[in-house]
Amino acid sequence: MLADIADRRRPAADALKDWGLAHRFAGSGDRAGIASLVYDALRRRASAAWIMGSETPRAVLIGALRLQQGLAAPSVAALFSGERFAPAPLTDDERARLETATLEGAPPEIAGDAPAFVLPELAAALGDDLIPELRALARRAPLDLRVNALRGSREAVLPALEAFGAAPTPHAPLGLRVPVGADGRGPALHVEAEFLEGWYEIQDEGSQLAALLADPEPGETLVDLCAGGGGKTLALAAATGNRGRLIATDGDPRRLAPIHERLRRSGAQAEVRTPRGGKGRADVLADLDGTVDRVLVDAPCTGTGTWRRNPDAKWRLRPGSLANRLAEQAAVLDRAARLVRPGGRIVYVTCSLLPAENDGAVAGLLARTGGALAPVPAEAVLAAGPSSLAEAVRRTGHGVQMSPLRTGTDGFYVAVLEKRA
Template sequence: MTPSARLAAAIEVLADIAARRRPVADALKDWGLAHRFAGSGDRAAIASLVYDALRRRASAAWIMGEDTPRAVLIGTLRLQRGLAGQTIAGLFTGERFAPAPLTQAERTRLDTATLADAPPHIAGDVPEWVLPSLVRILGDDLLPELKALARRAPLDIRVNTLKADRERVREGLAHLDPAPTPHAPHGLRVPVPDDGRGPALHVEPEFLEGLFEIQDEGSQLAALLSGARPGEMVIDLCAGGGGKTLALAAMMENRGRLVATDGDPRRLAPIHERLRRAGAAAEVRTPRGSRAAPEVLADLQGQADLVLVDAPCTGSGTWRRNPDAKWRLRPGSLATRRSDQAAVLDRAARLLKPGGRLVYVTCSLLPEENDEAVGGILTRQPGLTIRPPTLAPTLEAALRRTAHGVQLTPARTGTDGFYVSTVTLGQ
């Protein structure tokens, strides 16, 4: 496919997303099935265009003066891809498979429109209703942080220290030119080309041998801040696919007892193969049956040294990876998540032994899901107290300390927006 044909395809996918209010992955999959002539390179390029357009949807629409799929993509080419108006016009020719030529109004907007007078939610590309919450946590850094949240995320991996060290994996992936992550001691950052098509890490021999996992540096740091130690009794209460379970196993050096579970058994499906590949020791407990079924951790209440709660949340800290999610988020969804978070925190507290630690993690920037959630458990469980983490000086200088925890953000730490808080029982 020509570059112009890819643009036309991206407009088609964006129109499908807008009309049917569906996740971007579903729309891209359906487009690919209906256009089997498109090669893998074409599909990747189209996906990159669509994701970029969703990242910059509000600001691109402002630049172009309308919120149509075509206008958003044209504005994105200028804002996100840095293309000049003349270059964009050369792609919109109306020739075979190319989008219709630019109108005079579109040319004028490309040449003259700016974001100088755009309100913060437009310049920052976020839903207007979440802006007050973001102002509370980001303060004067609001626009720099929102602009960072609208850029592409880096591609990070975590070296599995059960099998290798960072230098060994770096040498094995030398053809990809990885560099050490700024803060995570076992992380590597792999460059991604301008077209957004990253390397197929899952076919690298080092991945197949379990020497590394794909994991954002922020997620790596969140696991490290749990302070899991060899010999401890550790429970990963919202384990999902097992990313942080694997990190915990490495921190524990496969010594002690590590139990992983999740309220949704479907999310646990990948964990077994990932544990096997990594050589990580963990006991997976899968809930079965109805809500009335016996609690799968009933025998472990009051025994845990550490309970990690990687809580279900809005995912606002990952919007640079999942830009469609921010436009589908509604206030009712936030209220549901807050209820879920309170329930899982109460469940976690019952598992702690005296002196045990509850580490609460979200990939969210919203205080309602972070400090307010921790404040709620402190009120409901008077025996719990905050335990501020000890941080490396470089990380201390980069992140934000909040009332009850720490906040990682794209502009300051270069990571997804992770929140971490630690409370202890009785000490």
């Protein structure tokens, strides 16, 4: 599978699914274990190849067992026994490298397991924390939940999840964090009765905090412009207690498919406007221009802040991908600027750590609108969230940046712009 992912530049989830279909004799435990190995190897692909002196899938897997899972050479050798389904025994060179090789002297793209071409952008955002942040991005992500305030409080839900080790998240007031197992996988909470009854949603704490910093008010007209599956739509509805007009849409109608069931399950109320396909499609938001109180733009981006969850994405990233995302961000921000009323606000969110997608995109909008919009100061934005978050985030030129190292979340960026009256 590692060879297939590398050769065809395909998502790891697709390769894992195809392997499972072709090897139906493998049980769910085997498939979960294999998936964990694949994702761990992708998280540490560059550094594992460095210490093993080879970029072959076998070398990467061996190196990842040491770097990501902390196994010593004898433990790795016991796994590589050559018996039954086990891989061939370690060679003398492989054992020697496991015992002696280090990352000392490795360049940043190796030590941090990231594509070299994004390092200047990441360094501009992270400064002296570049390598520590990249290593935090190479760790496994936690399993976070957002309690649905429309159904009940966090305290009311917590007893039902205590058996899974759930505990409050460090920052989000409605968040719960569930420990993952040794294989990096959490319990199947999506089949629990409380989930099916809409008491909680699976959502990274950073995403929860981004919706919280949007600071929606009851009675407002709100538009979730890039709603996708609806995670932040649901959070906005809960934050206002369903006491507002909430419209959800997305430029890609396929991404909206899950939102209808999620709305039903959660009790959240939102009007979903699905655009029709084709170049001549009508603007489903044209009637709202100049009237919206708050527009959430959860923009399409490179996803560099989610590499803990999607480690294969960083190796599929190309310079052209960034250029495409920048064009898409400009388009959705321009659309948001037409929607918002005088005195209204645009809340711009990405799950990226790249300044070009964050402050750069905001600066571009400010220039294009010729002074019609003004950034809301970071302290005013952070006032909508907990004080612990304000102490942890990085403040940027136009917004705030969350990150695995500083906030323990995915790498979310939030900026708020107000339209001048």
